[in-house]
């Protein structure tokens with residue numbers, strides 16, 4: 036029997052069973068498609084961890100008691116360590132067009148952080164009710180030049196109060212709430228595991244409440260048992276959308292720390308990726324700053340952000356190198372004459388977009404913020 040781990044509490048795993056398992060006659064008594072499971076000793080022995088998002092095989096279901104045992108964890112196709120989530124398909128980054136003002140550099144910082152996970156990145160712009168259609172059009176064109184097609188949202192007015200006609204954005208006067216669900220956003224979330232993130236106050240909780248109307252009940256139930264609120268704990272939980280698909284909520288954080296290697300940074304800007312896909316720089320280790328014949332340097336809007344973030348990443352790398360037990364980004368080299376010298380290890384797979392799939396970095400700050408709150 037197959038299922039997905041939707042919550043982890045100490046040594047217990049809440050497993051949501053796949054539909055096929057629920058058609059078993061024995062399962063008919065089960066009121067919810069969940070079993071509270073333990074992990075088989077064999078898995079403990081081989082050190083097999085179980086994470087939220089893991090697809091698992093459950094054995095020995097006790098349908099009346101709602102219990103089971105996880106016998107096997109299927110191979111993960113992605114893995115985030117902070118927050119710990121397996122098999123996430125995408126990140127939905129939520130920002131507001133106003134209140135707080137949409138700051139292009141703050142948005143870019145979040146986008147770069149999200150891109151660095153290697154997951155697909157979608158952008159939702161909320162509070163569209165606060166600005167004019169012209170301002171929305173402005174953002175649409177601007178973000179499109181960055182390489183993003185955001186979902187325009189207003190939780191206050193239902194998800195789709197905006198209809199798009201002939202490339203123009205108009206506010207619709209549709210009042211029927213239920214018929215105004217933004218189907219393109221829903222489609223994007225269907226049958227996927229999505230991690231929602233974004234700064235504080237942009238309306239993430241409001242959006243989740245709109246997408247999953249009965250979530251308050253479940254949040255209340257789980258948080259109640261743990262004696263903690265959902266934003267005050269390291270606890271990660273997946274919530275099911277009515278349209279199928281799972282959402283992982285993470286608390287807001289203001290300025291994510293960019294902890295990527297300087298050499299990777301260009302890969303996290305769609306504009307730079309696109310330039311590198313159609314040509315190459317003279318130097319294979321080009322930092323795209325002042326090297327001759329650089330294909331990335333140019334008059335794209337966010338190039339100045341690239342330079343700012345690059346300076347930040349280099350500074351961070353230098354600080355790390357000053358610590359004796361810093362991450363092993365150095366190799367020791369014996370120079371002629373026997374002198375030892377440390378040299379930074381060169382990144383070998385620069386600019387190969389494919390490699391990102393296998394290198395899921397962390398959304399570190401999210402978790403750190405979780406602990407701080």
Ligand SMILES: Nc1nc2c(ncn2[C@@H]2O[C@H](COP(=O)(O)OP(=O)(O)OP(=O)(O)O)[C@@H](O)[C@H]2O)c(=O)[nH]1
Nearest residue numbers: 162189190191234235236237238239240241286287
């Ligand atoms: N005008 C307007 N306000 C909204 C909209 N959606 C949410 N808000 C308001 O924005 C404020 C923040 O909303 P939350 O849902 O708490 O934001 P959040 O992103 O979850 O914030 P954190 O919990 O701090 O991470 C609240 O006062 C909401 O009522 C919207 O579509 N339009």
Ligand SMILES: [Zn+2]
Nearest residue numbers: 316321323329
């Ligand atoms: Zn270059």
